[in-house]
């Protein structure tokens with residue numbers, strides 16, 4: 245069975261006066277994340293992990309930060325495109341694991357809800373989504389939220405199930421091919437090459 249792995253990373257600085265959105269969830273907090281879009285650091289990392297797994301580029305190649313269409317955009321739009329790329333390449337998600345690195349807010353109390361929301365957006369079961377969080381202890385990055393995502397994909401074709409192959413051919417063309425093969429055999433002998441002689445006496 246064909247498997248593919250992808251990884252994604254993103255970071256956004258905290259900024260007062262904007263809503264905090266992580267993993268598609270609006271979270272009650274004093275600040276949000278700065279960004280051209282809604283700044284959803286987790287969905288951006290997952291989007292890149294999915295695109296990377298099928299070698300389809302990255303979030304910026306599909307949605308350049310210079311394009312005004314993505315100003316304030318809901319990041320689930322980016323995720324949808326990545327999911328389409330995965331499906332077009334012939335894969336589906338096996339599971340996804342993530343790490344959020346941020347000082348505040350505490351993620352564990354809302355991790356279950358976030359897992360459900362991310363699973364819904366990805367079209368997978370909550371049990372196939374990992375949400376973990378760490379503080380940026382010793383990194384001097386208290387004003388930043390960072391996200392890492394890893395995704396495992398499997399081929400849509402069942403193991404051992406050959407891909408359907410169909411072909412049509414004109415009977416005239418088939419006859420021509422058969423004839424050319426027969427002529428080819430004749431030609432071989434005509435070139436004077438020794439043909440293996442089959443003698444029943446060789447069989448003991």
Ligand SMILES: Nc1ccn([C@@H]2O[C@H](COP(=O)(O)O)[C@@H](O)[C@H]2O)c(=O)n1
Nearest residue numbers: 346347348349350351352377378379381
């Ligand atoms: N924003 C965060 C950060 C951490 N947690 C939880 O706290 C645990 C300990 O984190 P350290 O960085 O101090 O090792 C971590 O394992 C999480 O369970 C959190 O919920 N939200």
Ligand SMILES: C[C@@]1(CO)OP(=O)(O)OP(=O)(O)OC[C@H]1O
Nearest residue numbers: 279280281303304307308309314
């Ligand atoms: C999501 C996009 C969309 O304009 O912009 P941002 O919201 O700034 O997010 P980032 O992860 O910095 O860059 C990727 C961009 O494609």
